[in-house]
Amino acid sequence: MDLDILKEKLFFMPDATRGAVRYLTTKQLKETGTQAIVTNTLHLLIHPGVDVIRKLGGIKKMMGWDGIVFTDSGGFQVFSLLHSKKWKGKVHENGATFKSPKEGNTYELTPETSIDIQMAIGSDVLVCLDDCRDTNLTQKEAEQSVDRTLKWALRCKSHFESEYGGTKKTGKLLTAVVQGANFSKLREQCAKELVKIGFDGYNFGGYVVNEYGELVVDEMTAVIENIPKDTIRYAMGVGKPEDILRAAKIGYNLFDTVLVTRNARHGTLYTSQGVIRIKNSEMGLDQGAVDPNCNCECCRNYSRAYLHHMLKNNEATALTLLTIHNLTYYQDLIKGLSQV
RNA sequence: GCAGAGGUGGCGGAGCGGUCAAACGCAUCGGACUGUAAAUCCGACUCCUUCGGGAUACACUGGUUCAAAUCCAGUCCUCUGCA
Numbered sequence: 001m002d003l004d005i006l007k008e009k010l011f012f013m014p015d016a017t018r019g020a021v022r023y024l025t026t027k028q029l030k031e032t033g034t035q036a037i038v039t040n041t042l043h044l045l046i047h048p049g050v051d052v053i054r055k056l057g058g059i060k061k062m063m064g065w066d067g068i069v070f071t072d073s074g075g076f077q078v079f080s081l082l083h084s085k086k087w088k089g090k091v092h093e094n095g096a097t098f099k100s101p102k103e104g105n106t107y108e109l110t111p112e113t114s115i116d117i118q119m120a121i122g123s124d125v126l127v128c129l130d131d132c133r134d135t136n137l138t139q140k141e142a143e144q145s146v147d148r149t150l151k152w153a154l155r156c157k158s159h160f161e162s163e164y165g166g167t168k169k170t171g172k173l174l175t176a177v178v179q180g181a182n183f184s185k186l187r188e189q190c191a192k193e194l195v196k197i198g199f200d201g202y203n204f205g206g207y208v209v210n211e212y213g214e215l216v217v218d219e220m221t222a223v224i225e226n227i228p229k230d231t232i233r234y235a236m237g238v239g240k241p242e243d244i245l246r247a248a249k250i251g252y253n254l255f256d257t258v259l260v261t262r263n264a265r266h267g268t269l270y271t272s273q274g275v276i277r278i279k280n281s282e283m284g285l286d287q288g289a290v291d292p293n294c295n296c297e298c299c300r301n302y303s304r305a306y307l308h309h310m311l312k313n314n315e316a317t318a319l320t321l322l323t324i325h326n327l328t329y330y331q332d333l334i335k336g337l338s339q340v
Numbered sequence: 341g342c343a344g345a346g347g348u349g350g351c352g353g354a355g356c357g358g359u360c361a362a363a364c365g366c367a368u369c370g371g372a373c374u375g376u377a378a379a380u381c382c383g384a385c386u387c388c389u390u391c392g393g394g395a396u397a398c399a400c401u402g403g404u405u406c407a408a409a410u411c412c413a414g415u416c417c418u419c420u421g422c423a
Contacts, residue, residue: 017376038375076375086377101377132375177375209374236375243374258376265379266372281369311379319379 001068003124003173006036006232007201010248012334013038013070013256014327018047019059021327022261023319026064031297032324033331035067038256041117041127042074045107046100050120058122070256071123073114073156075130075177075205076236083134093148095129111155112163119164123172125232127203128156130177135207142181146190149179149205154197167200175201175232182210184222191226201232204252208237215243217250224251241270241333248337255334264326265319267311271329276304278322283308296328297321 014021014029016037021029029037039059048056056062060069078096081087089098095110109117114129131148133141153176164170176199180186194202204223209215215238224233234254235247244255263269267279271291276283278290286304298307298321310318 015376022376023379040376043376070375072375077377080375081377127375130375203375205375207374213374215374234375239374257374258378259374262373262376262378262380266381267379268373277371314379316379 001124001171003068003171006068006125006173006254007230008253010253010334010338011036011255012244012260012330013068013254014261014330015040015256015258016063018043019063021323022265023316023323024327028297028320028324029065029327030067032327033335034327036070037065037067038070038072039121039123040072040074040077041114041121042077042109044071044121045074045109045117046105050117053122054120058120060122068124069122070125071118071121071127072236073118073127073129073177074109075127075132078109079132079134091131093151095152111152112159115156115159115163119170119172125173125175125201126156126160128153128174128176128199130179130205132177132179132205133181135182135210137181139183139186142179142183142186145179145181146186149177149190150193150197153177153194153199157197157199173200173232175199175203175234177203177205177236178223178227179205180219181206182216182219184219187219187222188226191223195227199231201234201254202227203232203234203236203254204238205236208235208239209243215239215246217246220247220252221250241330244330244333245337260326260330261323264322267322269322269329270326278304278308279311280308290322290325291329294325294328294332296325298325298328 013036014034017040019039021037044053053059078091082089082091082096082098087098087101089096095108097106097108099106109129111129115126118126129152131145133145157174160166160174167173176194178187178190178194180190191202204220220235227233232254233252235252237257238244238247238255239257240259247255267277269276269278269290272293283304288304289299290304290307291299302321307318307321
């Protein structure tokens with residue numbers, strides 16, 4: 001597989017956190033035009049676990065997926081689960097130690113184990129473990145986060161090379177996450193330091209929207225100006241269609257967000273005529289397609305009224321069809337951008 | 341016909357003298373969601389309001405009380421037993 005296209009073209013990657021894009025079969029996923037997906041190191045570590053994944057031949061074999069697989073390092077999950085106090089655990093110099101609330105098992109995620117897990121999953125593009133934190137950090141906290149992220153990135157790269165032979169031997173790519181919260185200067189410094197270490201891609205991490213829901217364009221610009229053009233430029237968690245357009249305009253080429261699939265499940269749909277909410281009463285008798293300009297399985301065959309009825313009555317088929325639509329919309333959006 | 345139980349907001353169902361415009365669930369109507377613990381979460385849900393409040397409300401009619409969805413009497417319904 002030629003992974004170098006990830007450095008050139010635009011891609012939208014749906015999140016298949018636990019090795020499945022919710023409610024889609026791999027065939028349906030493919031039919032949306034999806035070429036790459038993002039799976040999650042931390043979630044797969046807990047279920048089904050590294051040993052099982054290894055025995056089953058990796059996530060691609062499990063899914064029957066022949067496209068590209070990214071593995072997110074687990075840095076964001078450590079943040080969102082530990083820092084929101086939903087899980088017990090701690091982030092320390094060596095990584096994160098935490099307990100899953102269901103089984104109570106203790107796990108340790110270090111730069112090295114994160115790489116090991118991502119290798120076991122059978123990822124094509126690995127992400128270095130990063131110290132992800134909240135947006136509203138003090139300068140000092142942001143500096144600590146950058147400092148730790150840089151140290152961990154270096155450890156990830158060393159481990160990837162010494163243990164597995166790096167890109168040369170594995171054919172896999174390694175990317176690093178740029179932190180620095182909402183301090184553009186820190187973002188810039190972090191990007192520069194990571195470039196010195198040298199990666200196949202640089203991912204804009206942390207929170208990508210501010211408290212008003214606006215894309216943090218200044219910080220994103222500070223980063224993109226300091227990383228090479230011929231690398232992966234991944235805007236993690238971006239975003240709404242308009243945010244993807246904005247991020248693409250300033251130079252990012254890879255995107256992922258849960259909004260596509262989650263909003264589909266919650267009834268918020270993206271269309272060429274703007275956002276619609278399929279559960280709203282006005283959809284009850286609307287016999288038109290979700291998006292008349294869309295050619296997905298959902299829009300070709302079913303009316304808004306029918307989908308409205310199914311979603312309101314908890315018919316899971318609606319979740320599948322609406323996910324197909326939203327994801328197709330995003331892939332078409334990316335296709336349109338690529339042709340500009 | 342006799343004996344028991346009961347009638348509460350769109351529905352189910354709490355409350356059994358004051359803090360009740362009435363818990364909770366469902367339905368309904370909005371909204372949110374940005375490296376997914378999310379088929380989730382939040383809000384509204386009698387009418388009017390200058391958002392401080394105000395006016396009607398717990399089958400119906402009357403009564404007791406400073407005060408009634410809550411107590412009493414009658415009326416009308418419903419359900420369960422027995423004839």
